[in-house]
Amino acid sequence: MSRTDYGDVERGDVVVPGRPVKVHRYSGGARVNHWLTAICLVLLALSGLAMFHPSLFFLSALFGGGQWTRTIHPWIGVVLFFSFFGLFVRFWSANLWRRDDSRWIAQANDVVAGREERLPEVGKYNAGQKLVFWSMSILIIILIASGLVIWNEYFGSFTSIQLQRWALLVHAIAAVVAICVWVVHVYAAIWVKGTIGAMTRGTVTGGWAWRHHRKWLRELVSMQKGKRTETTTHSS
Structure with a gap:
């Protein structure tokens, strides 16, 4: 076959x-790849929020202060990009959208109520997991692209101030959306008993x-x- x-x-x-x-x-390599990506996302969220608003600047203490936070943040982003690329190569084919996925989404009430016997039979990933996968794929591309534009230490001389301002706005919006998608992903993993165990064992x-x-x-x-x-x- x-x-x-x-x-x-x-x-x-x-x-x-x-x-x-x-x-x-999940293989051992897939699990290591997943948890490395998860750790990077958490570190990026914390360091990014520290720079996002003065009221959240106290989070920079986790990274050794404001200067270290600003220095480390983009490098963690680079690690995230390559780590997620590894996940993408592993999982993209099983996350292709199929006709049953649209039916699964249309029966969202049964999903929330836990009436799985009424839902179409699910492959390795359900429609919700696929939406998270493709959303994060798109968001991480936006984040790395906009992040490179505002990385003044290496790319500042190749971009204008106006372009950097727009890139910063896009980067911030994409980051907020990515955090929301990540929260949904974690909540769903906790909600469906056994999901976290699958990614640990x-x-x-x-x-x-x-x-x-x-x-x-x-x-x-x-x-x-x-x-x-x-x-x-x-x-x-």
Whole structure:
């Protein structure tokens, strides 16, 4: 079977029989990549807010003062960009929008009420997770682009004051939206029990996968059965 036959299955996804059944959802590399990105986002939010308004300047003490905050902030942004790029390469294909995702969004009331049995079967990521993924992808591009324009130490001589002012406004708006998206992401991870454990341990139970991501589990089981059949055929 080709990779395209199982659009929601990523490398490393495996069902392990047992009591309970365990499903490998995230590899060790993916988890390290995710948490590095998360740490960068938190540090950027704190250092950015310290420079955003005088009432929040006390946050600069976390970074050694105002000068250090101003110096460190853009470098953390560079690390975030490359770290998120790693996540993008890993996860983009499973986050492609599908027809069932539009139906899932249209039944938002059932999502909030926890009536998952009424929803379309979900692949590895539901429509909400996909919206977060693509929103952050766009926002991080905007943040890195506008951030380079206002990074005077290295790029100040290549831009005008007027362009820097516009870039600063765009950067601030994108940062606020990114923080809001991040808060929604964290809230959803806490709300759906087992989600955080999946990104710390890398595995979920078969029951969890069946309840929350049934289409993904079906594809994964089908793929493994197909591989076993091919192995048996070749060995005969």
